[in-house]
Amino acid sequence: xxxxxxxxxxxxxxxxxxxxxxxxxxxxxxxxxxxxxxxxxxxxxxxxxxxxxxxxxxxxxxxxxxxxxxxxxxxxxxxxxxxxxxxxxxxxxxxxxxxxxxxxxxxxxxxxxxxxxxxxxxxxxxxxxxxxxxxxxxxxxxxxxxxxxxxxxxxxxxxxxxxxxxxxxxxxxxxxxxxxxxxxxxxxxxxxxxxxxxxxxxxxxxxxxxxxxxxxxxxxxxxxxxxxxxxxxxxxxxxxxxxxxxxxxxxxxxxxxxxxxxxxxxxxxxxxxxxxxxxxxxxxxxxxxxxxxxxxxxxxxxxxxxxxxxxxxxxxxxxxxxxxxxxxxxxxxxxxxxxxxxxxxxxxxxxxxxxxxxxxxxxxxxxxxxxxxxxxxxxxxx
Amino acid sequence: xxxxxxxxxxxxxxxxxxxxxxxxxxxxxxxxxxxxxxxxxxxxxxxxxxxxxxxxxxxxxxxxxxxxxxxxxxxxxxxxxxxxxxxxxxxxxxxxxxxxxxxxxxxxxxxxxxxxxxxxxxxxxxxxxxxxxxxxxxxxxxxxxxxxxxxxxxxxxxxxxxxxxxxxxxxxxxxxxxxxxxxxxxxxxxxxxxxxxxxxxxxxxxxxxxxxxxxxxxxxxxxxxxxxxxxxxxxxxxxxxxxxxxxxxxxxxxxxxxxxxxxxxxxxxxxxxxxxxxxxxxxxxxxxxxxxxxxxxxxxxxxxxxx
Numbered sequence: 079x080x081x082x083x084x085x086x087x088x089x090x091x092x093x094x095x096x097x098x099x100x101x102x103x104x105x106x107x108x109x110x111x112x113x114x115x116x117x118x119x120x121x122x123x124x125x126x127x128x129x130x131x132x133x134x135x136x137x138x139x140x141x142x143x144x145x146x147x148x149x150x151x152x153x154x155x156x157x158x159x160x161x162x163x164x165x166x167x168x169x170x171x172x173x174x175x176x177x178x179x180x181x182x183x184x185x186x187x188x189x190x191x192x193x194x195x196x197x198x199x200x201x202x203x204x205x206x207x208x209x210x211x212x213x214x215x216x217x218x219x220x221x222x223x224x225x226x227x228x229x230x231x232x233x234x235x236x237x238x239x240x241x242x243x244x245x246x247x248x249x250x251x252x253x254x255x256x257x258x259x260x261x262x263x264x265x266x267x268x269x270x271x272x273x274x275x276x277x278x279x280x281x282x283x284x285x286x287x288x289x290x291x292x293x294x295x296x297x298x299x300x301x302x303x304x305x306x307x308x309x310x311x312x313x314x315x316x317x318x319x320x321x322x323x324x325x326x327x328x329x330x331x332x333x334x335x336x337x338x339x340x341x342x343x344x345x346x347x348x349x350x351x352x353x354x355x356x357x358x359x360x361x362x363x364x365x366x367x368x369x370x371x372x373x374x375x376x377x378x379x380x381x382x383x384x385x386x387x388x389x390x391x392x393x394x395x396x397x398x399x400x401x402x403x404x405x406x407x408x409x410x411x412x413x414x415x416x417x418x419x420x421x422x423x424x425x426x427x428x429x430x431x432x433x434x435x436x437x438x439x440x441x442x443x444x445x446x447x448x449x450x451x452x453x454x455x456x457x458x459x460x
Numbered sequence: 461x462x463x464x465x466x467x468x469x470x471x472x473x474x475x476x477x478x479x480x481x482x483x484x485x486x487x488x489x490x491x492x493x494x495x496x497x498x499x500x501x502x503x504x505x506x507x508x509x510x511x512x513x514x515x516x517x518x519x520x521x522x523x524x525x526x527x528x529x530x531x532x533x534x535x536x537x538x539x540x541x542x543x544x545x546x547x548x549x550x551x552x553x554x555x556x557x558x559x560x561x562x563x564x565x566x567x568x569x570x571x572x573x574x575x576x577x578x579x580x581x582x583x584x585x586x587x588x589x590x591x592x593x594x595x596x597x598x599x600x601x602x603x604x605x606x607x608x609x610x611x612x613x614x615x616x617x618x619x620x621x622x623x624x625x626x627x628x629x630x631x632x633x634x635x636x637x638x639x640x641x642x643x644x645x646x647x648x649x650x651x652x653x654x655x656x657x658x659x660x661x662x663x664x665x666x667x668x669x670x671x672x673x674x675x676x677x678x679x680x681x682x683x684x685x686x687x688x689x690x691x692x693x694x695x696x697x698x699x700x701x702x703x704x705x706x707x708x709x710x711x712x713x714x715x716x717x718x719x720x721x722x723x724x725x726x727x728x729x730x731x732x733x734x735x736x737x738x739x740x741x742x743x744x745x746x747x748x749x750x751x752x753x754x755x756x757x758x759x760x761x762x763x764x765x766x767x
Contacts, residue, residue, distance in 0.1 A: 445671070
């Protein structure tokens with residue numbers, strides 16, 4: 079179903095678009111804090127997505143054919159800027175995978191049937207997606223993964239184990255990377271599969287993070303049967319599809335978060351009256367401005383097609399800046415401030431930020447990619 | 461200069477090691493908010509370890525070595541204040557554990573839930589407050605130490621120790637920050653070194669990758685620097701050494717913790733891997749007494765005088 083009130087945004091001036099976004103956010107941003115895990119976090123995230131969709135603010139750059147608005151990325155940026163200004167719920171929630179890399183992967187590599195079935199559900203806030211790439215012994219070395227899928231008739235029979243699958247305990251679907259050619263090794267013979275999380279044989283064990291919530295999960299597959307029609311990008315061609323996923327995860331997926339980080343820095347500057355922190359804060363402001371410039375340039379360039387590995391530079395810059403901002407926030411308020419000590423306060427943000435340089439490829443992997451694929455340096459030994 | 465332990469120091473640390481071994485202390489499971497060990501506190505008190513600086517022939521450096529060793533444990537115990545700070549300000553040193561805070565009396569402080577005494581730097585005075593039963597409410601945090609807040613500080617009798625005591629109080633607090641950080645850093649680093657030797661990716665231990673080796677070497681350097689600056693400050697008990705040691709420790713902690721968690725990957729971000737037992741506490745110490753910029757100003761004041 080298309081959202082109500084759909085003015086022709088393409089004809090709207092940038093200022094009018096921004097003003098309308100600001101008004102809508104003022105009237106619609108939830109006042110209650112998002113729950114951090116469990117069924118409550120699912121309900122909250124879906125309800126917020128549904129509200130954005132109904133208002134015409136979901137899938138701004140997604141294809142019209144599947145319910146998106148197909149707007150220029152500059153309008154997406156304006157929306158994210160207003161979104162951050164309005165203190166709307168962080169996009170780093172249970173919807174992150176669906177909206178930011180599963181959905182874009184389907185747009186880039188999925189069949190028409192897959193797009194028609196899944197994209198509207200993601201956009202409308204009907205479903206949660208999670209990722210199933212990493213395994214206990216295949217983290218940075220993703221190509222060594224062992225979870226296997228055996229082709230039996232028109233189905234895959236999947237056995238194995240995935241880990242660090244955020245929100246798997248509340249997800250409806252998983253972007254699952256498995257080995258479908260038993261004779262293959264490394265990045266050959268893999269397939270990217272849409273895995274319904276309610277399929278018989280799936281067991282999910284939530285894992286508590288050091289920041290408190292049970293955000294991660296381990297997923298076990300015991301003879302899980304999935305139709306071959308759920309393969310995205312072709313049987314045994316999963317590495318290529320996975321690279322598309324990772325290019326989104328390391329590229330435009332964090333755009334909203336990058337913009338909100340800039341907003342956060344400005345809020346810290348406004349909250350601080352300690353001149354001793356002035357130099358640190360101005361360094362953060364410069365870094366945040368540089369990050370925004372890089373992000374915007376990359377996002378606009380991405381409109382014309384795949385941009386390559388430059389996204390890793392921005393992802394890494396963002397990750398390390400996010401950690402520094404979380405650190406300085408505590409310095410400003412003091413370790414014993416209620417804002418810091420609260421269970422989901424700035425202390426939580428600080429410990430949560432450690433994951434920024436690990437998730438979606440560690441900082442070390444990102445640096446290898448940048449060195450080899452962007453700077454053209456020789457590949458070192460692995 | 462002599463960097464070796466004296467016979468007495470070696471004997472004390474050996475005895476402490478035995479005591480700790482007898483308690484069979486393991487990293488607590490799922491201990492998000494606080495991992496305080498009352499049995500350890502009881503044994504330390506009975507063994508006379510917490511009033512070492514009052515004993516004939518022992519001084520602040522000996523106390524610092526004890527505090528450093530205790531900080532290596534995966535549980536917390538109120539030792540740094542009792543050993544390094546309280547003896548100067550308490551008439552009755554049995555009125556411990558002792559909590560310390562700087563600023564308003566309504567602020568949360570470490571160890572306040574079990575403290576019998578609070579020493580509070582309120583800017584222009586140092587106050588000693590005896591804590592009666594029921595005067596403290598616990599504050600839930602992610603920083604592993606038990607935190608609490610006085611419910612009605614205005615109702616509690618207090619002893620004014622005078623502003624002249626503040627420099628000593630702050631100096632000893634800075635020494636305690638550095639020495640306790642050193643112990644925490646040693647255990648955290650050892651855990652991560654073991655992890656990178658055994659965790660395999662790309663067919664080899666991740667500790668064999670140069671990028672990881674280099675940063676762990678830098679982490680080890682930071683740990684060593686914090687250690688020797690802290691012990692030097694405990695030995696000299698000087699304003700300048702204490703401020704420099706605390707500045708360096710609080711500056712080093714973010715870099716140190718970030719690298720250690722980084723090399724444990726996602727596992728290191730969970731409660732199922734014990735690294736957080738030390739890094740939670742390091743983060744708390746990082747923010748104490750105004751953080752590194754405040755300590756750096758104190759170091760400058762000790763050098764040039766207050767301007």
